[in-house]
Amino acid sequence: MKKLILNFGAQIVNEAITAKIILKHKVLINILRANVQEEGGVFLIEVPDEHCEEIRAAFESEGVKVERGKLIEKQTPSCVNCCACYSTCPVGAISIDEEFEVQFDYEKCIGCLNCVDACPFGAIVIQK
Numbered sequence: 001m002k003k004l005i006l007n008f009g010a011q012i013v014n015e016a017i018t019a020k021i022i023l024k025h026k027v028l029i030n031i032l033r034a035n036v037q038e039e040g041g042v043f044l045i046e047v048p049d050e051h052c053e054e055i056r057a058a059f060e061s062e063g064v065k066v067e068r069g070k071l072i073e074k075q076t077p078s079c080v081n082c083c084a085c086y087s088t089c090p091v092g093a094i095s096i097d098e099e100f101e102v103q104f105d106y107e108k109c110i111g112c113l114n115c116v117d118a119c120p121f122g123a124i125v126i127q128k
């Protein structure tokens, strides 16, 4: 599965664009996070690998800005590998390597921000 970040502008945030695309393309879209306000909305969705480009194009044709990328990022110079973030991740995206350094798997991350709150050193920053 691939993750896409969808940015809906204020003019289209109340339209049923996601439902329309699911029905038209008959692709299962997993909505992992949604933050909808009057001034716009941001969705984090997961789509099957083989449909990623098709679904990206479908959202873009409806005026939705689509991005891929990290939701959070560890700032390595600030991280002291205290592991306070490790157990807060609900999807196992944080691991400890053989050098006892904390590593993040950004493909697994669903952007819950638990680790951001848990880090006492502000070493994890929000990308979106």
Ligand code: SF4
Pocket: 072, 088, 089, 090, 091, 092, 093, 094, 104, 108, 109, 110, 111, 112, 113, 114, 115, 116
């Ligand atoms: S944001 Fe949530 S899902 Fe992503 S690495 Fe941190 S705890 Fe895990």
Ligand code: SF4
Pocket: 074, 078, 079, 080, 081, 082, 083, 084, 085, 086, 102, 118, 119, 120, 121, 122, 123, 124
């Ligand atoms: S809580 Fe912060 S300082 Fe500690 S290991 Fe995680 S990112 Fe590094």
